[in-house]
Amino acid sequence: MRQFFVREIKDVMVLTGDEAWHAAKVLRLKAGSNIQVVSANGQAAEACIVCADPTEVTVRLLSVIERTSEPPIHITLAQGLAKGDKFDYVVQKAVELGVHTIIPLVTEHCVVKYDAAKKQQKQARWQKIAAEAAKQCHRLSVPVVQDILSFSELWMQERPNYTTLFFYEQEDKLGVKQILQQSMQQSFLLIVGPEGGFSKNEVAGARERGAHVVSLGPRILRTETAATSALAIVMYECGDLGGTLCQE
Template sequence: MTRRSPRIHVAADLRVGGDVVLPEGPARHVARVLRLGEGAALRLFDGAGLEASAVLVEASRKRVVARVESVTTGACESPLRVHLGQAISKGDRMDYAIQKAVELGVAAITPLYTEHGDVRLKGDRETKKLAHWQAVAASACEQCGRAVVPPVHPPLGLADWLVERDEALRLVLHPETDGGLDSESSPNGVALLIGPEGGLAEAEVAAAREAGFGPLSLGPRILRTETAPVVALSLLQYRFGDLDENR
């Protein structure tokens, strides 16, 4: 069985014949974990849509360099652009939500401060956490084959995020409803709002409804805040995106 070439995100200009010096983290992974040497094949992507076949021309403990042999446009982006507003949760839960949302084709993610959310980030802590979440998104792209890394925007209060929304289809997860995906045609954009572990406050649900968000139920069971985006995005991608082979 042939081993698949590793995919690595590099914020670099990918040009045929050009050399790309791998950043410290990916370089360490290639040289010390995978133990790849000169002549080994790699797949590089720039996070903005370009994918490249490359070969290692230098693989030392101090520096790893790949030479680009061909460049193509990535082909794994969903035609459905979903902006996920995800209430911030503790520990690995937020990482999981971001990782799986990226794998399921989300176009953008905004972490949200909500009334029942118990995470508040300020200053350097927020900056570091945002960089970490963006790295989680890039890593998910490496795994799933996407060449575009969706942005993880700076955290916002829910009211501020609602004001910015102009997507054709806007949905808020609400367990006490029988709301479904009733749109006849595929929307050009979707805003999906998911609350914290304790759920959105009644006033927050009302504000979302006033901002044009329709209720969406995911069935009779109450899902965890990190599970809900997986299920909701799967339904959206099947109904309007690229998970239905017959579309």
């Protein structure tokens, strides 16, 4: 069942803007089609289309859905900027896996450079990708893609009660699994570097700030593979990726 976002759940709701266009023009949904709607506060419901127009789609509430697709843990992914469409891929897959927030990160070895206007354009594009991915996988909220931050700006944001995992390809003593099996936290900051990895200064800075510098294994992964692998591992060990029984 296709999912759309609305402001609030009520007897009669109206999709406008991109949501209406996507429903009526792209998907060609007609009156009588059933859809799922999700409100700004994360409530889900099944609804039936009454009238479909590219500028406005009116739907009628059928029933409230008593379930959640949001993970029990809170993950923020700080991902180094990458070339081409790699960051688009990371945003899409991170949302599918259950990320809460994504921070585009400028590091010493980033090849990609954006001016102020390009930064705004990219952030808007990534937020749109996040919204589309959230709809596709039936998330009850749209993860936020923050403005692009520098490495120093990342550490200026306070995150109390977070476990910070800094993924470094040259770490050969401490694996991420060891930390996750010891952690009792429900909030995580995952930091993944760009194609060139992190500099020694950045690694030292992460250690000074209490981050766990960890390995994903003996093989060197592409940046987009490292990001999705890290998310999947944390979500499996501490979240709901293995199914609801893993939370019992």
